[in-house]
Amino acid sequence: MKLVSQRIALGLVLILAISVLIFAGTEILPGDVAQSILGQSATPEALANLREELGLNEPALSRYLDWLFSALQGDLGTALTNGKDIASSIAGRLGNTLFLAFWAAIIAVPLALTLGLVAARYAGRWPDKLISGVTLATISLPEFVVGYIVMYILAVNYRLFPSTSVIYDSMSLWEKLNAIALPVIVLVLVVLAHMMRMTRAAILNVMQSPYIETAELKGLKPAAIIARHAFPNAVAPVVNVVMLNLAYLVVGVVVVEVVFVYPGIGQYLVDHVSKRDVPVVQACGLIFAAVYISLNILADVVSILTNPRLRHPK
Amino acid sequence: MRRIPISALIGLFFTALFFLSAIFADFIAPYGMAEVVSNSIWDPMSREHLLGTDALGRDMLSRMIYGGQTTIYIATMATILSFTLGSILGFSAATLGGWIDQALSRLVDLVMSIPSLILALVVLSVMPVSTTVLILVMGLLDSTRVFRLSRAVAVDITVMDYVEAARLRGEGTRWIVFREILPNALSPLVAELGLRFIFAVLFISTLSFLGLGVQPPLADWGGIVKENKEGLVYGIPAALVPAVAIAALAISVNLVADWVLNRTTSLKGGRGA
Numbered sequence: 190m191k192l193v194s195q196r197i198a199l200g201l202v203l204i205l206a207i208s209v210l211i212f213a214g215t216e217i218l219p220g221d222v223a224q225s226i227l228g229q230s231a232t233p234e235a236l237a238n239l240r241e242e243l244g245l246n247e248p249a250l251s252r253y254l255d256w257l258f259s260a261l262q263g264d265l266g267t268a269l270t271n272g273k274d275i276a277s278s279i280a281g282r283l284g285n286t287l288f289l290a291f292w293a294a295i296i297a298v299p300l301a302l303t304l305g306l307v308a309a310r311y312a313g314r315w316p317d318k319l320i321s322g323v324t325l326a327t328i329s330l331p332e333f334v335v336g337y338i339v340m341y342i343l344a345v346n347y348r349l350f351p352s353t354s355v356i357y358d359s360m361s362l363w364e365k366l367n368a369i370a371l372p373v374i375v376l377v378l379v380v381l382a383h384m385m386r387m388t389r390a391a392i393l394n395v396m397q398s399p400y401i402e403t404a405e406l407k408g409l410k411p412a413a414i415i416a417r418h419a420f421p422n423a424v425a426p427v428v429n430v431v432m433l434n435l436a437y438l439v440v441g442v443v444v445v446e447v448v449f450v451y452p453g454i455g456q457y458l459v460d461h462v463s464k465r466d467v468p469v470v471q472a473c474g475l476i477f478a479a480v481y482i483s484l485n486i487l488a489d490v491v492s493i494l495t496n497p498r499l500r501h502p503k
Numbered sequence: 504m505r506r507i508p509i510s511a512l513i514g515l516f517f518t519a520l521f522f523l524s525a526i527f528a529d530f531i532a533p534y535g536m537a538e539v540v541s542n543s544i545w546d547p548m549s550r551e552h553l554l555g556t557d558a559l560g561r562d563m564l565s566r567m568i569y570g571g572q573t574t575i576y577i578a579t580m581a582t583i584l585s586f587t588l589g590s591i592l593g594f595s596a597a598t599l600g601g602w603i604d605q606a607l608s609r610l611v612d613l614v615m616s617i618p619s620l621i622l623a624l625v626v627l628s629v630m631p632v633s634t635t636v637l638i639l640v641m642g643l644l645d646s647t648r649v650f651r652l653s654r655a656v657a658v659d660i661t662v663m664d665y666v667e668a669a670r671l672r673g674e675g676t677r678w679i680v681f682r683e684i685l686p687n688a689l690s691p692l693v694a695e696l697g698l699r700f701i702f703a704v705l706f707i708s709t710l711s712f713l714g715l716g717v718q719p720p721l722a723d724w725g726g727i728v729k730e731n732k733e734g735l736v737y738g739i740p741a742a743l744v745p746a747v748a749i750a751a752l753a754i755s756v757n758l759v760a761d762w763v764l765n766r767t768t769s770l771k772g773g774r775g776a
Contacts, residue, residue: 206613
């Protein structure tokens, strides 16, 4: 328990440190926020006014503390571009993003574990080589390329699914699922390769231990060895792999949402980076970082809990 | 010298092809980079325009060749930056130890605790977008990974007897880093070089695709996908041309890196096993 609480405390410190980094990244770098909003041709008066309005004349530390405390209370400020409340704009979009990520995870995790086990079972033979070859190809493709290839084949050539994923609240679950089919397929493809390779490596790593050799020597079938001896010992690393890849979904989501014009938080972030709307970027950056770090900590906690050696430290 | 496996040969061939066409872009491109050559957009492939024309009636092949130049230039510079910075700091941290090592390692942990894309987006929201800024941002973010690897490799080397001997005969830190550690750490680093280059290619392509990287009229491959993506819905595959190029470059470099890694590493099976 001590280890677990240590990990959680460390995670909180990490999120705090990241908030400093995000704030410093946008406020202390040579680019001036007021200047980048108004452009190079802005008059000095306009710049001074905007700096006053944004509170840029206050010292950086007090602005940071202000920002952090209001963010903790759920107040993320207002967007510069349209003056809307950021927290309420994000809330609905975050729900959409989680909806997308949830379905991608539901499909990707069991599929990756199965394929990883198959590849480990036939290590070095053709099923393994085929799976490894395909995953090498998908790892070498950026998410948006996978997105457009899938869109071109499934939406344009075969017209199976809509090419853009517009969803709104009044749609039924079935209509929503149909709308997000393509982005889900792309996200599954993107994380599948990583997850499968790491599962395969984790299983093969366990397979090299002496107790597996013993099981082999006493004549157990390969499938039984994997199911009875290798898999229980590979649970911790595999859970770790799953969590890391769910965290990786966070990045994939940003690009995939842009490709399919999906109204999620990733698209909102990218939109406002090009509009140089700093408060929105800070808020979204913080949310992405918090989700990413939380998933990583969850992975650590699960692996501590599933590993007797870590559960009862000396 | 063992025989070069066929996959590595294919990888080497295409990698060389991409780099040569990037270097000699001015000589081989049939038209100008932003030259409008046709009145209609998205012309199909023809004798005059081998890859057709793009969303503004520009020659696709020429645009691809110049786009490749931009992609490869930015990715190469970012990789050089991340390697120089990451390996020097990594070796120094391992050699010096103490608070310098602690400070650098914690900073790297911090930066690596969130995805580089998110951090890059945050930084790019305030920085003016130019090629130099892109190279700096990508190089700095990626140097954290090189730092981790080179520090780990160097920590193993610093406990070797020959490093101890160099210390005892009174060599300075610079000698130990460049004459003792660097030559012995070179092979794992060279294998990593290919992977970091691929990462840089994918990263710059993604940024440009999101409209936050290379700005028009200049375009890298990611930017060309963005320019032509509207056509896909009408069944015009122009956007897939740069997409395939990105994939081909990444896969070829990967094949070469795999081969180098398998040759240099003493681990059985190398990466992936």
